Amino acid sequence: MSNCGTAVILHIDSTHRILEVGTGSGYQAAILSEIAQEVYSVEVIKELADKAKRRLQEVEYTNVHTKLGDGYYGWNEYAPYDGIIVTAVSEKVPPSLVEQLKNNGRMIIPIGTEYSPQNLVLLTKNSKGITHTKHVLPVRFVPLTGKH
Template sequence: MDFTVARRRMVEQQIAARGITDPRVLSAMLTVPRHLFVGTGLQSHAYSDASLPIGEKQTISQPYMVAVMTAALELKGEERILEVGTGSGYQTAVLSRLVKRVYSVERIPILASRARKVLDQLQMSNINIKVSDGTVGWQDQAPFAGILVAAGSPDVPKNYLQQLDVGGKLVLPVGDQQHQVLTRIIRQEDGTFKREQLMDCRFVPLIGEQGWLSDAVT
């Protein structure tokens, strides 16, 4: 399989054709080798229009969803970003092409280790990964110009709002464990938060102190 051709088709047909116009996002997704972030048995499906299992009851998000969430941050290039849910590391890799530094939190050690291995293989050196409860963020490195959460939360964790810089954007799915709405929250200069609903979606649950207590469907 020619992964370069498959990746170009993915960007053209699944992402650009659906309205994602940010040239930096399109370029990042054109260059990051998505097939390296899934198991060898799934590599032929890596550029399909679907999420894929990565083990530990987790998934690598659909390419279009990765693009939507990344574009919603409106990145310029000098930002420090918090990602919650490293997972396979693919979204992390896309972000690393677009910002100064990515701080990524993953609660499952084996996933964090696998992601780190692939990211190191790709020589992506502007990424810090920590194994921790992602719902509490990364206080030591706050504030962040953007926070991207790749798991569905029953509400917006307060720590994310506190760790968001003025003008910063928080993008996360909010809802129950069956259905969420992708939401963008922007911190205003007066300390208030502007909230926007972007689209319906479905993610694995955000597990932790300020999220769901378990992944049992409620």
């Protein structure tokens, strides 16, 4: 799924606060920053986090905030988020991410294991905080790493 595709699925607009789990190079965070009001991105690999932060600062993306950390736990300090994008496969939806998602928010996350079929899942949280999931398409992602 393309970076723009995830933004479309989440219905991101210029008023949204977005959490990205897995900064990588910072490319997707840069794209999201052109659409959303604020982007918060968590990366577990120090070298990637440092390089992405430096790149994003060099090109003056002032609405992108990065940190080194275990994305499984999100970034509670700036929650709740209108949308959450997870860029690594998890066996289940992390409860901490569901808690950090606003009511009427949307999360896109690959679910499965490294060596089994994976599905991109859209999780929506309604106005009462009840969640619903929908399989979007089969995918292949690297595993969500960390100490969880």
